Amino acid sequence: MRRSFAFKCTLLVIAWLLLAIACVQIPSRLFWPASFGALTLPLALGLNLAAVVYWLLRNWRVAVLPAAVAFLTWPHFQRGLAVHPLRQAPTAEVGGQPVRLLSANVRIFNVYAQLRDKDSGSSRKFIQWLAEHPADILCLQEFYNEPAGSRTREGSLFRSTDKIGVKAGRQAFVSKTLTNWAGSEFGMAIFSRFPIVNRGTISFDKLTQNHAMFADLRLPSGDTIRVYNFHLQSMSMDEKDIVDSYSSKEGLKRKGLGLMRRFKRGLVARSVQIDTLVRRFERCRYPMLLCADLNDLPYSYSYDQLADHFQNAWATVGNGVGATYNGALPFVRIDNQFASPQWQIGDFEVHYDIPYSDHFPTSATYWLPAAPAATVQAGTL
Incomplete structure (x- = not known):
């Protein structure tokens, strides 16, 4: 009787897990409540692993079922909790061109009065750190600049x-x-030590801070790559409101409905924006690197669409959660780098020692292996 109940629970967990994966693939513009089902995916994955352990101790034959499901859904597990303890990074031996890429939401360098600290120290340090960083390419969201001749103090x-x-x-x-x-x-910015040979901006309906840009860069090897930098729709949700909403029943009543409306608007907008970008990505003939403030978790439609086409740098080489949000909400990774299949990912780092924004910067090294000689000759004919 006890085993029968445990087996039924295991089947329910597997059904829940598969349903949550299906919810991840449903665009929010078509059915936004599915996003709530998608957010339960980490819990379903964890319970399925618990079922594997339970049945290994009870009956290894039954354990085969949740173990097979865990194997098939492992890429989804890696999205939220990367595990690569024995991985060795590629080196110069792979040949080709290494590219060092840094991405950061710089929060307009804290220029507004409510963000500034004494003597604008965080602004000064952040700009200096970015200027001195050895990255070949920098992709910055929420960028701010005062050109020569601007009328500021x-x-x-x-x-x-x-x-x-x-x-x-x-x-x-x-x-x-x-x-x-x-x-x-x-706006946003791309900085490159490699020559920029082409560039463009992609707006979503109208040009706002939530948009995309790209630059085609010529590497010393002669290869051309395309780098995309984009910032998807913000939630416009205050962190304090979120904390208040789940800290008490009164807070939930007072803040909950407004947060839900904004949450829905953000979900729908991001699903439209990511579909617009994916159509652009599919037409690009160059190896691509993507930097993004997704404003979405790894268990979302936006992330899923990118993961279907690209390698996520953290999920491929990282260890742990890789949280990038610098605030009271824990374990939140909304800043990501993606690479098209041609690239090998060397390393990835979240710079927790740079706390000057509400996002921690991320950096990675990518290798573009040299094309075989026969392929190069065929391409020149």
Whole structure:
């Protein structure tokens, strides 16, 4: 009787797990409640692993079923909790061109009064750290720059394009979404030590801070790669409101409905935005690297669409959760780097020692293996 009940529970967990995976693949614009089912996927994965352990101790023959399910769904497990304790990173022996890539949501370098600290120390340190970082390519979201001649009182403090770009030996491509009355620029940016041979901006309906940009870069090997930098729809949800909503029944009543509306709007918008981008990605003939503030968790439609086409750097080489949100909400990874199949991923790091934004920067090294000689000759005919 006891074993029969345990077996029924195991079947229910497996059914739950498969349903949650199905929910991940449903666009929120078609049926947004499915996103809540998708968010239960980590729990279903964990319970299935618990079932494996339970049946190994009780009856190894029954354990085969949840073990097979765990094997088949392991890529989904790796999305939220990467496990690669014995992995060795590729080295120069693979040949080809290494590319060091850094991505960061810089939160407009804390220029607003409510974000500033004493003497704008965090702003100064963040810009300096980015300028001195050895990365070949920088992709920055929520970028801010005060060009020469802007009518502000900070002098050269926020002349970030010059400091991170030309003075650091990098070309700059800034996708501006707003230039205010003082001449200050808001948007996103790509900085590259490799020549930028083509560039473009992709808007979602209208050009806002939530948009995408790309740059085609010519490597010393002669290969051309495309780097995308994008920032999907924000939730517009205050962290304090979220904490208050689950800390008490009163907080849930007071904050819950408004948070739900904003949550729904964000889900629907991001599903439309990611579908727009995936169609662009499918038409690109170059090896691609993607940097993104997804504003979505690894168990979401947005992440799933990218994972179907690309390697996620953290899920491929990392260990642990790889949280990137610098705030009171734990274990939140919303900043990601992806690479097309041509690349080998060397390493990936979340820079927890750089706390100057509400997002921690991420960096990775990618190797683009040299094409075989026969392939190169065939391509030139």
